[in-house]
Amino acid sequence: MIRSSVTIALVPEAKGGPFVFWDDLAAGCAKAAELGFDGVEVFPRGPEAVDKAQLQDLLAQHNLQFAAMGTGAGMVVHQLSLTNPDADIRAKAVDFIKSIIDFAGPLGTPAIIGSMQGRHGGDVSKERALDWLSTGLNELGTHAAQHNVPLLYEPLNRYETNLFNRIGEAADYLRTLSVENVQILADLFHMNIEEPCIAQGIRDGGDKVGHVHFVDSNRQAAGRGHMDHAPIAAALTEIGYDGFASAEAFPVPDSDTAAKATIDAFNKYFR
Ligand code: LER
Ligand code: MN
Secondary structure (H helix, E strand, O other), X not given: OOEEEEEEEOOHHHOOOOOOEEOOHHHHHHHHHHHOOOEEEEEOOOHHHOOHHHHHHHHHHHOOEEEEEEOOHHHHOOOOOOOOOOHHHHHHHHHHHHHHHHHHHHHOOOEEEOHHHOOOEOOEOHHHHHHHHHHHHHHHHHHHHOOOOOEEEOOOOOOOOOOOOOHHHXXXXXXXXXXXXXXXXXXXXXXXXXXXXXXXXXXXXXXXXXXXXXXXXXXXXXXXXXXOHHHHHHHHHHXXXXXXXXXXXXXXXXXXXXXXXXHHHHHXXXX
């Protein structure tokens, strides 16, 4: 069964980004539970910035699942990426992502690689960048497998990466890795820009789809843009997807309204 989730961002440097709840883990969890979400996705400044005992208490108290944990602070705060031309920076990127995997993995939760994938350009050819990406994903997938969790790789739109923009090409690429547990995060906002047909993009991902960012065309909460979520929900059901539809959306007009709009849309399309 597809489960609902909502994002909680704890990264001051990411202010203005597409996250529903901000700054306060306890308040975000309480509101998520009150609205009936199944889980929360946490975007931390780093693993040490989240009190693990407090998070576990909040999840238990509110009967929430821990859907996923983002690594974007590695890029936003520390400018690290898996395809940086500097080997030292690539190694630091791997270490940062490992630290998130080691925080979330024992709780059964996957880490997300989105902006930390980086891009090719300048002196770095596409072939070289993809080689570094594969090296990183193989090492990090192996690391995640020690905790029996997948690792989530997120194709982004063309303005954020030039590595993989569409789900089908990313799924084909992930099948070339030496590890099998790297799955796709299908973000409907990026797909709306890049896919000829979002539902077909989901079908192209097939069994590689491991997480969904559930949002609308304008990156506001589902239902506040012009995306038709019905065929997308049907495609997710068709591929047998049973992960989270997680709201990574702007807190527009405010966090509570965005969260309420999301859960209403979730219930309309998935229940
Ligand atoms: C970035 O645009 C995004 O969608 C995030 O989920 C990546 O970290
Ligand atoms: Mn996303």
